Amino acid sequence: MFRFLVLALVLVNSVYFAWSQGLLQTFGFAPVQQTEPQRMGQQIKPDALRVLTAQDLRLTETAARVAARPAECLQAGVFDEAQGAVLRRTLESALPAGSWTLDAVVEPARWIVYMGKYTNAEALAKKRSELASLNLKFEPLTNPELGLGLSLGGFETQAAANAALDAFSRRGVRTARVVQERAEVGGVMLRLPAVDDTLRTRLDALTPVLAGKALSPCQ
Incomplete structure (x- = not known):
């Protein structure tokens, strides 16, 4: 009985080997072919493919962003x-x-609500601190003749600057005044x-x- 089982196992293995190698194809028995050689002919420049490193990928992405920057x-x-x-x-x-x-072009005149001139940088810094405590913002001056000083805002008309000065006065600003920072140019x-x-x-x-x-x- 044992000898029969051994012979049967050898026979089954032999048949499987012949089937897997396509030796039984003439009898209509053969495994399904997994290769598709026709796809090789459909490849487009396979020699142009290359594997990118992480650095290559970053450089490529950067170049793409720069190239896409609009005018x-x-x-x-x-x-x-x-x-x-x-x-x-x-x-x-x-x-x-x-x-x-x-x-x-014609650049309109500019009027500002002005504070200054102060005698030194220390006095200017003190005034900036006082304005900050009142939650008031100041901006740099464009006319060097007005330094050391501060601008609380620029306006295209003297009337608008006067209205702003009144508003600042109600908030506790006492020494500001309206001056023309720039004439029409x-x-x-x-x-x-x-x-x-x-x-x-x-x-x-x-x-x-x-x-x-x-x-x-x-x-």
Whole structure:
């Protein structure tokens, strides 16, 4: 009996081996073929595939974000007649034609609610501390002739500045007054309507002729 079982096991194994190797295909018995060689012909440039490291992936993502950055409109000014003339010459040589304009503008007068002048930096710091205790904000001055001093806000008309001064007085401010920080100024405004990545690389050439005025998003 044991000998019969051994022979049966050997026979079953032999049949399975022949089936798995396709030796019984002529009798209609064969395993399903798992390979699909036709897919090899459908591959597109398989030699171009490569495995990216984590650093490669970060660089690729960064490059994609930079490439996708849209063009933006930038402006700077106002420039007076002499500044505008120097700027125009630089623009004509540094940037492509049609990528910039110099538009005539009038910058309105500016009135401020002013506190000062103070005798020294210590007195100025003391006044800033007092304003902070009243929850009042101050802003930097653009007219150097008014330093050492503080501005509680800028306005386009003297009437608007006077109204603000009355409001500050009701909040405990006693020594402020309205002064004209800047008179009406005519000049030109630089406008770059579509600054893309190519144009951005050329903007450094403008820095020396911008008279300290920074490029900012168009308004």
